[in-house]
Amino acid sequence: MRQLNTADLRALRQQLDTMKRQVLDELRATAPSARAAWAEGVHEVKTHADEAEAERAADVYLAEIEVDRARLEEIERSIARLTSGRYGICEDCDREIPRARLLAQPTATRCTACQAAAEAHRQH
Template sequence: MNHLTAADRDALADQLRAMKRNALDEIRSTTADIEASLPPSIHEVQSQADEAEAERLGDVRFAEMEIDRARLRDIEYAQQRMADGRYGICTDCGEPIPRERLLAQPIALRCTACQLAAENRQRP
């Protein structure tokens, strides 16, 4: 983390806090949407199409929530690395992650070269 100035670290910490607030707001909003879309009563008559559409919308909202939860985990992991003094160091090669990459992607775990290699390994 020595390649980052104190101002860089402060700006990145602020950015991570803002990202965390946004992720939490998204999770709360999606939770409220899911609760609002639950069927009001088992005694109401619904068509199969209505039930299918409600299920589809529920699946979409749950998927959105999982994406938000994963993003929140990534943010909290970045904050933990910052607290431990490991922030800004590539988890694969141990080299500093360029300042510009961190400013663009504060939750980055890897330098660009290692990230590309990791993505290439995941491709079939």
């Protein structure tokens, strides 16, 4: 983490904390909507089209919740890495992640080259 100074680390921690609060707010906002949609659907007589639409809406809510949950986990891992002193070190090659990349993507755990390789591997 030689490329990150104390001010950078403080700013990154603040940014991660803000991101975490935003995701938690999104999860809190999504949960009542999902419960209300489910409860509404339980008490109504429906056609097959209504049931299909309700199922589609439930799938969308679940997908949104899963995306937010994954983002929260990523943010929490970054905060843990910051606390342990591993923040800014590529988890694949152990080289420093460039400062500009961390400032642009505070949850980055890989350098650009290793991230590109991981994404290429996932596509195959």
